[in-house]
Amino acid sequence: MTGDVILLEKIKSNGHFNSDQRLFLLVKQLLIISFFNFFLVACLGLLLRIFPFMDGFPLLFKNVLHGHSHFAFGGWLMPVILALLIRYFQEIRTYISFIHWRNIAVIFLFSAYGMLFTFPFTGYALFSVMFSSISILGGFYLSVMCWKAIAAAPKKISLQFLAWGLVYFVISSIGPFTTGPLIVMGYKGEPIYFNAIYFYLHFQYNGFFAFIVLALFYRILESKKYITVGNRVLFLLNISILPTFFLSVLWMKPLWIIYVLGGIGASLQLVSILWLMKDLKKIQWKWNGIEKLFLLAMNAFVFKMILQFFSAFPLVAEIAFTFRNFIISYLHFVLLGSISLFLIAAVMQSQNILLAGRIKTGVNIFFFSFITTELILVLQATLAWMGFVLPNYQEGLIVFSVFFPVGIWIIRSGIKSQLYGSFHFSVK
Secondary structure, three states, X not given: OOHHHHHHHHHHHHOOOOHHHHHHHHHHHHHHHHHHHHHHHHHHHHHHHHHHHOOOOOOOHHHHHHHHHHHHHHHHHHHHHHHHHHHHOHHHHHHOOHHHHHHHHHHHHHHHHHHHOOHHHHOOXXXXXXXXXXXXXXXXXHHHHHHXXXXXXXXXXXXXXXXXXXXXXXXXXXXXXXXXXXXXXXXXXXXXXXXXXHHHHHHHHHHHHHHHHHHHHHHHHHHOOOOOOHHHHHHHHHHHHHHHHHHHHHHHOOOHHHHHHHHHHHHHHHHHHHHHHHHHOOOOOOOOHHHHHHHHHHHHHHHHHHHHHHOOOHHHHHHHHHOHHHHHXXXXXXXXXXXXXXXXXXXXXXXXXXXXXXXXXXXXXXXXXXXXXXXXXXXXXXXHHOOOOOOOHHHHHHHHHOHHHHHHHHHHHHHHHHHHHOOOOOOO
């Protein structure tokens, strides 16, 4: 037996667990459940792409879409981020007691499955909104506990990114908490209603998720004792996040000043890329293993900010908002190509899992589906803009989308086998 397995047997024989051991088991359970949820998200995404061929299907497309997006955030991203915070940040892991970690995990999973089983059937209604609100409150709970821990910890750039990321999570909640009153007041479908949704998405994508990725990235650099310019990246991204929100409202063709503000924010992000690239070069990246996933994810993160810069130009903004697949491809590019790919790599590194065997096969299938579906979405939108039609577009999108759940299931299977085969948990 390995030492870890012997440790587990001793834990079992004693019949009880100490705090570190319970955290160890909680992380393992969160990871297994998170990847299963990721598989369900992919299945819902595939269902959405089959919709045009399912006449008489009892569920509405928009309701399933709401279930898909809410469960992606609540069922995949939040639980896996929670597990990674426990694994990577000793300062907050040891400060926050196990009962709080457990409570937050239960809230996230309870609300996620509540949204999964309500949104597709009812859309925005009493119970679906209730579960969505519970998920947000779980994020508030996590934020307060982490802020307290960070305040008591030594100042590190990774912890500052984490703290600000949680600030933007709280700010993003203004969006969904205002949509209810707007609907009651009869503003559903009006610009202010859509802008409330875009407000939420902006501070989630460009605030919370982006800052969490950077918190983990700089924690990795800190573990290697690299001296970074992360404080400059943090400063520029913080002052750019409010003006870049105005990029989300350009679909309204607002006053010229809104374009200018959005452009200023996007320009500040471009400057932040220059400093981020300096830190990216500090790592001796190798085109193999987990480092390849980290490099791909960070390159996607940089490209995402370049795309945002170009979206500040009126012509580009008009084209993007006119042809919906540009928006869909962008959202999937960020969520899958940058955030999810980085989190997968972070999970593997944190658990000493090699990119080999089943996991490598699953990652390759996942990446193949990601690239092909992105190309189809962008090609269809580009041809539509030019006045042409992409033949068999929907059929092709379905065929290549099938590989998403297949790849994710294989990744989950490989990770699960290694988690149960190697009970590693460092508490250094």
